[in-house]
Amino acid sequence: MDGKGTKAEKWFLSAGRNIEMPVFEALNVETLPLRLGQNTMLLQRLGEDWGSWKVREVGDGNLNLVFIVEGSAGSAIVKQALPYVRLVGESWPLPLKRSFFEYHALTRQAARDPGRVPEVFHFDGEQAIIVMEFLAPHIILRRGLIEGNQYPNAARDLGQFLARTLFRGSDFSMKAAARKADVALFADNVELCDITESLVFSDPYFNAPLNRHTAPQLDGLVAALRADRDLKVEAQRLKHLFATKAEALLHGDLHTGSVMVTPGETRVIDPEFAFYGPIAFDVGMLLANFWMNYLAQQGHERDDNRRDMRGYLLEAVVTIWETFRSEFSHLWRTERSGILYQRALFEDQDDSLGAEQALDEVLHDIWQDMLGFAGIEMHRRILGLAHNADFELIEDPDLRARCETKALKFGRHLACNRRHIHSLAEVNGLVERLEKEITL
Helix, strand or coil, rough: CCCCHHHHHHHHHHHHHCCCCEEEEECCCCCCHHHHHCHHHHHHHHCCCCHCCEEEEECCCCEEEEEEEEEECCCCEEEECCCEEEECCEECCCCCCCCHHHHHHHHHHHHHHCCCCCCCEECCCCCCCCECCCCCCCCHHHHHHHHHCCCCCCHHHHHHHHHHHHHCEEEECCCHHHHHHHHHHHCCCHHHHHHHHHHHCCHHCCCCCCCCCCHHHHHHHHHHHCCCCHHHHHHHHHHHHHHHHCCCCCCCCCHHEEEEECCCCEEECCCCCCEEEEEHHHHHHHHHHHHHHHHHHCCCCCCCCCCHHHHHHHHHHHHHHHHHHHHHHHHHHCCCCCCCCCHHCCCCCHHHHHHHHHHHHHHHHHHHHHHHHHHHHHHHHHHHCCCCHHHHCCCCCCHHHHHHHHHHHHHHHHHHHHHHHHCCHHHHHHHHHHHHCCCC
């Protein structure tokens, strides 16, 4: 973002933080061509005859409308924010400006890890519309993992995405003035940060109104977790980090439902929760979703046919973390041009060992906090409002409860014991032992 600001940034600043555009109108399959058919760029992308565009709504998320639009010349995704949480309804209002933050996060991620996010074709701030590349034949990673599919490049690609976007969006790399301007820009994503701060870190640990768990077989364990003083203290320490450690520009909601894949390609979508927070948050949330899928495999297999899939999932966790460490370390040695751990203090004084010592300490902090965030993510996906399909699609309630029980125990261990866990071999060994348990 330069000193003049983009057109979108000027719109946002002039609109004001709490002002919603009164002309907002939600799209539907009939009105979308009429509303967007005069856009020159879209006519070039989709075809001049906008009346023949084929539109279908495909959004199944918690917040937004999503349409696939196909014309004679091509296709696109149209995503529109709604002025409320779609999962709940109009009783939970939400500002349209979240599309502004998603648009700007996508542009930054595209620059920091080219080719890893959808290309943006058009942004309309007043109508909270983003038109972007339609990814085909990609499918949502979570769906593929539930079906037992393996994606050989996904773990490596995601590890690189984490390292590149987080390192290059931090004071390790960015110039101080640019980073501070960016922190100020994303600091106004207040309402979506509040969703995370409440629904992830607080609500699962008391009887909040929007909480739910899917089986009464969990009642005893849920009560025990909500009475667990050590767990609640750790959850709040992690919330403290989330709220105060403005370390890097985060995706903010990086789970397996925010990744689209083919056997050869991995793309990351939906960064509307983007803000400046702790590097470990994105890493921990993503790894937690691989561990949850591992613990849910029993509910999706037929005739014990997921043994190879379980091995793939644990290998993917290792690959994501090791790729992240390796790429982060490479960027530390080659692109560390920000105000933190300046080369003038280390390499320029022939003290490369000092730079390596600092890198080890930074990675150690990320490791410990990553484990904690992973544990909390497992709890909120089972005890809070927004569950995931890994467990939800298990039809047998007793089997689902067994799988969720293992994840709740595992999450508690990670959150409370993160300072005493030293390797992924240790973590994966524990999750393997938990997976073999057959009773509640």
